Amino acid sequence: MEPFIALMRRYCIDYVARHDFTQLEHLMVDDYVLRMGEHELAGRDGAYANATRIQMEQLPNLMLTTHELITNGERLAMRFSEHGAAPAKCGAQASWGGISLYRWNGTRLIECVVEQDYYARREQYARGVPDRVDAPAVAPWDVVARAARPDAEQVARSWLLAGAEPVGGTFFDDAWLPGHVHHTLFDAPFTEVLDLFSAGEQVAFRARQSGRLLAPFGGAPAGTPAWLHMTGIVSVVSGVIASGRVVRDRMGLDRRLRGKAVKVS
């Protein structure tokens, strides 16, 4: 088993699936950093562990399902869903997607940048009907490292800088679900690529998009200046983006526009 994949397997199974915080020291360095939206949680046993505990208390039987894993040996990205029921929401259930990019030191994780679709989770709680979970990867722990492809990275970077509109088989947020549509948030957005790497023809990235709202969002009218973070994994075939998924921090955008403080730890 690929060493980085083996570490992520332990992360997903021994820690998240079992809610076993005693595993943390074996999986992450002391000064582990998690970046999500505009937030940075520094320190494994402090801010990170506290934030995770809160989530696992809110969803005591939370599950993590892995949909896609890529690695080039140095970096790893994972597309996943978290799903479960929230007793504080009268048992309402939800399933929401996330895409995370990891760095490691050869034995333990040192950094994670992630976006999770908490906006979709909130919508599911509100309507009382959960979205279905996407199909699990057939063999997530058997993925092998693939060498980086600078040409694929360049295609993905160009697509991001051009505005990252859905093309081919790419889906943003929960738009892959039947009955859901893509929401273009910004008019002529500016995109800053914060992180990007490839494993073969698959490219993972984190970016920050800014612009003026194309339509009212979060109580703000069209034309309001705004920004958000997003992470994604796309496949490049014959020089074009062929498929992929992107998760945007719509929840963070909504809260900023409504002027609401965000509690993360």
Next chain:
Amino acid sequence: MVGLKRPGQDEERTALEAFRRYVTHFVNCHDFGALPDIMAEDYALRTQGLVISGRDGPYRAAVAKQLEQFPGLVFTPHELFHVENRLAVRFSEHGASLRHGGNAAAWSNIAIYTVRKGRLAGCSIEQDYYSRREQLERGRAAAVDPPPTSPWDVPASHDDPQSAGRVREWLQSARYLDQGNVRLDGMCSGAPRIIADGDVEVLDLLAGDNRVAFHAVHRGTLAGDFPSDQAPARRTAAFIHMSGFVHLKDGEVERGHIVRDRWGLFRRLSSARPLREREL
């Protein structure tokens, strides 16, 4: 949360808690050290017409062999219900096989577990090893069905003897072969009948709140539509084990899944070599 066990904690576990522990602390992390906490010593596995007795003997050897072949094997539940100390589940196992150049497969399984004093004491199950073999040979894996949103929050069901009776009738009349919305071996249409006539004996059954899981054997004669190394001999006496998970509406089977032991039948027809425990 995982932590030190309190005295008697094992006996407090519900069927769902015991099953969850089996999935998260044993199968998905391949940790045989957890087995004594999860499974009774006299665990009995009923499959393919065999009874494999004992947690630490042939059962353990068969699972170890499978995990060696599929070192990244994943267990994904799709639907489940539980009534008192019993639990029925439809699930997939999936991963890549070291013996097939890394080809991957996802195969369906339906099982009924019995829990005693917080540990699994028995299981009736059929697994679609025939589909697994096909996928590994052709090098194209089937998609995995999604898990339920919140399998570990499923409340206990009430025993449903009326639905149990309807499903027994439905099976014994062999109507299961002609119901389009019941997937036979993963197929929504066009599945071979395999057995043309005969009788269905129900070996195990669990019914709760309009859902029924069963383990059965259909004995009769070959319909002549099942492939093997030799041309299937129509009208030859044969049997096939199967397990199912069906939903009822207004007292009738509305939809569901059935997994038949096509692999066991294939082996019987192909070489007349009986399955041995070590080959599971």
